[in-house]
Amino acid sequence: LKFTCLTLFPELIESWSKTGLVGGAIKKNLLTIETLNPRKFTSDIHQSVDDTVYGGSDGMVLKFEPLAKAIESLGPAHVVFLTPQGTPWTHAKAQEFVHHSNIVLVCGRYAGFDQRLIETFADDEISIGDYILNGGEVAALAVMESVARLIPGVLGNKQSVVRESFAEGLLEAPAFTRPREVNGMPVPSPLLSGNHALIAQFEHDVALVRTRVRRPELLTGEQAAEAVKSAERLKFLSSSELKALGLRLEDL
Numbered sequence: 001l002k003f004t005c006l007t008l009f010p011e012l013i014e015s016w017s018k019t020g021l022v023g024g025a026i027k028k029n030l031l032t033i034e035t036l037n038p039r040k041f042t043s044d045i046h047q048s049v050d051d052t053v054y055g056g057s058d059g060m061v062l063k064f065e066p067l068a069k070a071i072e073s074l075g076p077a078h079v080v081f082l083t084p085q086g087t088p089w090t091h092a093k094a095q096e097f098v099h100h101s102n103i104v105l106v107c108g109r110y111a112g113f114d115q116r117l118i119e120t121f122a123d124d125e126i127s128i129g130d131y132i133l134n135g136g137e138v139a140a141l142a143v144m145e146s147v148a149r150l151i152p153g154v155l156g157n158k159q160s161v162v163r164e165s166f167a168e169g170l171l172e173a174p175a176f177t178r179p180r181e182v183n184g185m186p187v188p189s190p191l192l193s194g195n196h197a198l199i200a201q202f203e204h205d206v207a208l209v210r211t212r213v214r215r216p217e218l219l220t221g222e223q224a225a226e227a228v229k230s231a232e233r234l235k236f237l238s239s240s241e242l243k244a245l246g247l248r249l250e251d252l
């Protein structure tokens with residue numbers, strides 16, 4: 001999978017792509033990340049990519065021509081504009097993107113894009129949330145990092161991707177490590193049982209109940225009904241074990 005970021009600030013993408021799991025994935029040739037600066041496609045001495053807004057509002061808008069030429073120079077690809085007005089970015093969308101071989105991420109700046117760029121080139125328009133960033137680069141990093149994790153071989157442990165929050169539509173059950181007790185909160189007893197089937201059932205029950213408490217809109221009707229049974233099954237836990245799980249008696 002190759003990502004090309006069209007950005008006026010390629011250094012933001014480049015420093016990130018050298019670090020951590022993403023840097024490792026690039027070294028293993030599982031992923032390619034390139035940048036292209038639209039300023040290379042300008043013809044004036046100032047290399048201007050922006051101009052004043054028609055209609056008299058404040059601010060500058062990214063011009064059609066340099067970005068259009070930059071996009072066209074990259075050949076066939078899935079072209080994605082990062083904008084606060086786009087489709088909300090989700091795990092499901094990341095799972096869709098991992099099947100593309102060539103993705104171009106177009107990062108805006110200033111007051112955004114001349115709308116005709118989006119109308120001409122966008123295969124997708126993505127927002128990472130209902131707030132305004134200064135530019136599309138942070139959004140592009142969020143998109144690339146969440147897709148990279150889904151490429152087979154990028155994470156050491158295959159199970160991580162399957163069990164993580166959202167992978168099966170649920171929030172993951174909380175995790176614990178030594179010591180066994182902190183501030184009166186013990187590691188819940190099923191996790192110490194060594195019984196893998198029991199642990200899997202327990203974690204599934206906790207995942208369902210936590211999702212019902214924190215993000216009820218994620219549950220299907222079937223899962224919501226299942227969560228009622230899960231809550232029943234968790235009633236044996238002490239209040240301190242529940243606290244350790246981020247739950248309260250009234251959540252069951």
Ligand SMILES: C[S@@+](CC[C@H](N)C(=O)[O-])C[C@H]1O[C@@H](n2cnc3c(N)ncnc32)[C@H](O)[C@@H]1O
Nearest residue numbers: 082083084108111112127128132133135136139
């Ligand atoms: C200051 S914003 C422009 C906002 C635009 N004037 C509006 O109100 O819709 C500059 C650029 O940051 C990026 N951006 C800002 N917020 C974003 C978000 N929530 N998701 C994705 N990209 C975002 C876009 O690329 C956008 O073109």
